[in-house]
Amino acid sequence: MLQDYQHTLFPYAYNILGSVEDAKDTIQDVLSNYVSAQKEGIENEKAYLVRSVINQSINAKNKRKTVNYDSVWLPEPVATEEADKSLHLRDIGSYTMLILMEALNPKERAVFILKEGFGYSHEEIAEVLSGTVEQSRKLLSRAKGKLDQRKRGAPLTNKTISAAILDQYLHAMRKGDIQRLENLLSQDIVFHADGGTKVNVAKKFCTGIHDVSQLLVYVFDKFQREFTFEFTMINHEPALLFFLGTKLYGCQVFSISPDDNKIQRISTVLDPDKLKNMGR
The missing domain is CATH 1.20.140.160 (PhyR, sigma-like (SL) domain)
Incomplete structure (x- = not known):
């Protein structure tokens, strides 16, 4: 009981x-x-x-x-x-x-x-x-x-619109198209990455449309190009899961403004201890 x-x-x-x-x-x-x-x-x-x-x-x-x-x-x-x-x-x-x-x-x-x-x-x-x-x-x-003092309003939760935005995001990343990527990001975008104690990340924190877009393309080219990506909802927000075969290597959660459909925050979880309850 x-x-x-x-x-x-x-x-x-x-x-x-x-x-x-x-x-x-x-x-x-x-x-x-x-x-x-x-x-x-x-x-x-x-x-x-x-x-x-x-x-x-x-x-x-x-x-x-x-x-x-x-x-x-x-x-x-x-x-x-x-x-x-x-x-x-x-x-x-x-x-x-x-x-x-x-x-x-x-x-x-x-x-x-x-x-x-x-x-x-x-x-x-x-x-x-x-x-x-x-x-x-x-x-x-x-x-x-x-x-x-910190929040910007409720993020987008519509799955169909979110999936379309993240499809454009992945396309820009694969092409290394900085301009197209920047068109998807808000000017004051915030990026966080958490690798815990087991994974070294390229950068833990980054802000601003130019610096974040450059970082995203660099990380994708160097570490993520071989991954397959799966769209899902994490804590009611759109996310991408990174797989190599059946092993989950990362989870990227996106906060998207419902006003202009711009990505405001990207939170990347790479800590394997925080990913062990997920996966296929």
């Missing part, structure tokens, strides 16, 4: 942690502890487990924040191609939003996710976090203030 909660609890843990493995570990710990816990006074089992997962996720996120990272860190991608058929996938945060939420502290992130993602009231959030309504309101206000 408790295993039925795995899918229900996953979006809560993952949206806070940005890691599939950490989310699964957190949920497993909570469920294991619940089995041996005294059940007196627990009137709503689901609410109790959600509360436990959220608070344990906050603690885990705080611990990870104490580690010094001298490189780009990107969330672990989750395939959401089948989100229409799966409730727990529908609740997964967009890739762009997960990146932006790295600017929040774990409690701000939890409040923002519960209020904006799951529709919790401030009274319910206060109960989950063992705080007050006023604290919840202040945390949400701070979170929105930080995010408003």
Whole structure:
């Protein structure tokens, strides 16, 4: 019976942690502890487990924040191609939003996710976090203030339009056509690459249409020309998976403006530890 909660609890843990493995570990710990816990006074089992997962996720996120990272860190991608058929996938945060939420502290992130993602009231959030309504309101206000300084609006999620744009993107890359590529990018495009500790990347961070287009063509020519590319949706945003045979080597997630169909952000995940839950 408790295993039925795995899918229900996953979006809560993952949206806070940005890691599939950490989310699964957190949920497993909570469920294991619940089995041996005294059940007196627990009137709503689901609410109790959600509360436990959220608070344990906050603690885990705080611990990870104490580690010094001298490189780009990107969330672990989750395939959401089948989100229409799966409730727990529908609740997964967009890739762009997960990146932006790295600017929040774990409690701000939890409040923002519960209020904006799951529709919790401030009274319910206060109960989950063992705080007050006023604290919840202040945390949400701070979170929105930080995010408003960084976000550009909701990205494009239409699969048909996105697939057509990425088809043009790949064509420009294969031809080494800088001009055609730049026509697809926004002027202030941002590029990130996360190879973790196992893969050296050509460049971890790059901005600006000229520098990013030059970098993309260089990387494609030197490292990606032999790959086959597969279009998919990752965290509700268009993405390309890089395969050599059946082995997955990379995942590139694109944030595309719905206003002018320009690519605003490219997030490239090359860390094999973050790709092991994906693939064919």
